[in-house]
Amino acid sequence: MPGVAAPPDLFTQTVVKAEMERKECALDPWYAISRGWVMTQDEKPPEGKPAIRPLEPHEYLRALCELWKQCPKGLLGKSRQMRASWLFAWLQLWDCIFHSGRHAIIQGKRLEDVHAGNPHAILGRARFIRQHLPAILQPQVVSENTTSETYKNGSTLEAIP
Numbered sequence: 001m002p003g004v005a006a007p008p009d010l011f012t013q014t015v016v017k018a019e020m021e022r023k024e025c026a027l028d029p030w031y032a033i034s035r036g037w038v039m040t041q042d043e044k045p046p047e048g049k050p051a052i053r054p055l056e057p058h059e060y061l062r063a064l065c066e067l068w069k070q071c072p073k074g075l076l077g078k079s080r081q082m083r084a085s086w087l088f089a090w091l092q093l094w095d096c097i098f099h100s101g102r103h104a105i106i107q108g109k110r111l112e113d114v115h116a117g118n119p120h121a122i123l124g125r126a127r128f129i130r131q132h133l134p135a136i137l138q139p140q141v142v143s144e145n146t147t148s149e150t151y152k153n154g155s156t157l158e159a160i161p
Helices: 010-027 029-034 059-070 084-098 122-132
Strands: 039-041 052-054 103-107 141-144 148-151 156-160
Touching (some): 010 029, 010 084, 029 059, 029 084, 039 122, 059 084, 084 103, 084 156, 103 122, 122 148
Parallel strands (some): 103 156
Antiparallel strands (some): 039 052, 141 148, 148 156
16 A cells, blocks of 8 residues: 555564563663573472572562662672572672673682682682573673673673682
8 A cells, every 4th residue: 555654674673672671671770571581500409390490579579679779889698598699699690781881799708609610609600600591691801710700891700809
């Protein structure tokens, strides 16, 4: 019909939707959690649950996320099995993905507690999350080793004892 624009093809619609999703995620790290994009790996999954599954969007994790956005420096007392380590691995990774030139430091008592060679250490968790993100969110990695990874945007995520 003359004068009527054809609807965008499926590829164009998909690209536009992906760009909108990425923009939403760039504004708020909770968005990716709420969409089920932040994957975790449970050492001892409950019976009937897969070991690899999305970080559950518990309200206390959302409150921690909001607190971190207001004040990204501080201390947090926590108990085990809260998924807080997974949350903070994601928050540091998110900061590096969506903000150029960041240098995020993950510090622990011992290097074994933080480095990527241990999949349950915090940098190991951040790397696991990164590798399982949807392609629209994955940063381009320019270098990685057991204690750091650097992205094309100039940001670095580093683990130190």
